[in-house]
Every structure is written in structure tokens, then in C-alpha cells.
Amino acid sequence: MMFYLNEISVFGHGPETARKLQGSTPHDQLLIQISDSFAGLLLFAIGFLLFMVSFVKDRDFQNFFAKGCILLHVFMALWRICFERHLEDLARDWPRQLVGDVVLSLSWLFFLVYSWREKYD
Structure with a gap:
């Protein structure tokens, strides 16, 4: 790169x-x-x-880490909505990057749902 x-x-x-x-x-x-x-x-x-x-084998730590990653991707999405869309040179790219942030946060959310299902079954 x-x-x-x-x-x-x-x-x-x-x-x-x-x-x-x-x-x-x-x-x-x-x-x-x-x-x-x-x-x-x-x-x-x-x-x-x-x-x-x-x-790491600790499930609670992995859940904590996944929640932090979800929060990070949500903040990145908010940054793109609030600031990057106002830059005229990058205005074309922010919707595509916003979709990427949402998909990545959903992947961590699916990890949490899977681990909760595994924990309570």
C-alpha cells in the first residue's frame, strides 16, 4: 500500500x-x-x-473487546456523517465508507449475539 x-x-x-x-x-x-x-x-x-x-480464552474479555469495536465503528460512522461529507474532495466517498463502518460493526454485533446464544443455551 x-x-x-x-x-x-x-x-x-x-x-x-x-x-x-x-x-x-x-x-x-x-x-x-x-x-x-x-x-x-x-x-x-x-x-x-x-x-x-x-x-484469549476468556469469553467476558472477548465480549468487552467486541463492544469496544462496535463503539469505535459507530464513532467512525458519526465522524463521516458529521465532518467528512462536508469536504468537497471526499464527498463522493463517504457513503461507501459509511456502509463499510456499519457492516463492520454488524459483524462484531453478530459475534456478540453468537456468544450470547452459546452462553445461554
Whole structure:
């Protein structure tokens, strides 16, 4: 993802929006590259955390973790509704990303329902 950032931006947003999102000055471009690097680091940390939690046998902790993930996805959906839809360069993308946030939170909700069914049967 880091090596083909321009191609991914063009594929996801289109050529004009990708050009605008790259920044117009060298300082802006450096800030955007640093932001992308931190986003990649965050994705790696989240994946590692999910990998560690998958080996935990405590059902109560996994339910607590799933509730936290649901809350995180709900807040991301609210962020997209309240702020990202007002950015004209990203206005085309926020409904698709909102659907993704809702689907991910539903997947954690289905995990909770499955674990409750398993607990009370």
C-alpha cells in the first residue's frame, strides 16, 4: 500500500481528487506521507492486537473487546456523517465508507449475539 499510494488514490478517488489529495507544496506532501505512514502503523497495531485477542480464552474479555469495536465503528460512522461529507474532495466517498463502518460493526454485533446464544443455551 505504501509503495503504490498514488495508484491506490487514483483507483479509489479518481485522478483529479487524487492529485488534490497529494498536496500542492512539498511541506504538505511531507505531512501527507507522514500521516499515511502513521495510518499504516496503526493498521499494523490493530491487526496485531486482534491477533493477540483471538488467542484469549476468556469469553467476558472477548465480549468487552467486541463492544469496544462496535463503539469505535459507530464513532467512525458519526465522524463521516458529521465532518467528512462536508469536504468537497471526499464527498463522493463517504457513503461507501459509511456502509463499510456499519457492516463492520454488524459483524462484531453478530459475534456478540453468537456468544450470547452459546452462553445461554
